[in-house]
Amino acid sequence: MKTHKIIGLMSGTSLDGLDLAYCIIQEKEGAFNFEIAETMSISYSKEMKEKLKNSIYLKADELLVFHNAYGTWLGEQTLQFIQDKQLEVDAIASHGHTTHHQPENGLTFQIGSGQHLANAAGVKTVCDFRTNDIALNGQGAPLVPIGDRLFFGDYDFCLNLGGISNVSFEKKGKRIAYDIGLANMILNHITQKEGLEYDKGGMLARGGVVNANMLQQLNDLEFYGLPYPKSIGFEWFVDKVVPIVDQTNDSMANLLCTSIHHVCEQVAIQIKQNSVSTDQTLFVTGGGALNDYLLEVLQEKLGSTTKVVVPEKKLIEFKEALVFALMGALRLENDINVLSSVTGAKRDSSSGVVFLPN
The missing domain is CATH 3.30.420.40 (ATPase, nucleotide binding domain)
Incomplete structure (x- = not known):
């Protein structure tokens, strides 16, 4: 039985805040089970909420600066979570926060730089789960299925x-x-x-x-x-x-x-x-x-x-964070985690980019 201990991170379009779920995911002969062992929700400050909400209006260079800063912030929050709960972690799987989603233009962007996140947390990180599917002519969404x-x-x-x-x-x-x-x-x-x-x-x-x-x-x-x-x-x-x-x-x-x-x-x-x-x-x-x-x-x-x-x-509150933990585990195993029947892409894929901490 393969076991992955992964923290899933989710920030959704409702701008409620950041959800963190420490998940133990086990796979045996194609059957999967999970335990959501520890969780935390961090409400966004008024300033952060406004920055995320208005990020679609930023110039390209300003957006990339925010992308990096937000990645660092995600890493810092995750490191604090790991330390507070004394967690043994194999990897982090982060959805990031969607600022732009225009599949008809071949474009999707989730801020929260994976390298900055990995460096700040000191843990291997998988993120950017949508871009590969877009490159395969898919919608890049939904991913939770x-x-x-x-x-x-x-x-x-x-x-x-x-x-x-x-x-x-x-x-x-x-x-x-x-x-x-x-x-x-x-x-x-x-x-x-x-x-x-x-x-x-x-x-x-x-x-x-x-x-x-x-x-x-x-x-x-x-x-x-x-x-x-x-x-x-x-x-x-x-x-x-x-x-x-x-x-x-x-x-x-x-x-x-x-x-x-x-x-x-x-x-x-x-x-x-x-x-x-x-x-x-x-x-x-x-x-x-x-x-x-x-x-x-x-x-x-x-x-x-x-x-x-x-x-x-x-489960109501942390299902999406759980699923991104699963997607991270599947990506680390090079197993399919994005379904073309869902997104309309040319083929199923094992999507997500892996960043190692430095």
Whole structure:
């Protein structure tokens, strides 16, 4: 049995902060199991959050300076985590933070320089998991489906509700996955305009009513009608979604309620289109799985044929960090970790760049 002790790092589009998960991943004859042994979440300071949010507007040289500085910061946080928890670590696997994602232009960029990270932490580091797939004419996303297949294959569908919603499932022996559309990104945008970090449990949204005009505008977004493979990033949100939200004159509760109904409607459409039975399971993780009102609306729109399954809180919060730890382990073994059936690339690949500390 092969055993990898890896720290997975994840920073998502919702800008909640940095998730660190120390994972023990074991593989025996093609079967994988995991233990999330230690975790830590680091909330971004207001300054860091603004820098990450606005990094898409930086000039190239300014972006690269930030790329290096952020890599060093990631390494320092990881080293502190290792020392505080007295961890024995084989490697770090870092997603970085996506600043640019334009697969149609052959471009994706996740800041957090792997060499700076490795040097600061003093540990072998695997990162830049998306570029190789883009070079193979893929979307470079989503990446989590390899974990869905190897760790959570007993569920019919795996749904992640981070800043963006994405889904994965098996179809005719292949793993299919793609970005559905919005999730926490729109909810956090609405609350943060009013100085509130987020709507805990969806309590504010629960007190609102649906704005039919805003709902229609969101549902009419072109992206929803595109075939998969497909993916979106923060640029799409700023360009297509923010104007709809900001031009809608309504209460915060109504904006939140409308957004949740929109998110759930789009998820339900995709699940129903790809249904496998009248007794199927939808495994939900990501920050959205902590939004009680969203889960209620989602179950209502799915109906009785699909059961929403929510795991323990640790897995909800650290699933993506866990999967990047898995991707790092697979890369170190030169095993496939990015699926062309998901991304549309020419072929499956073992993606990620390995950096040794100096």
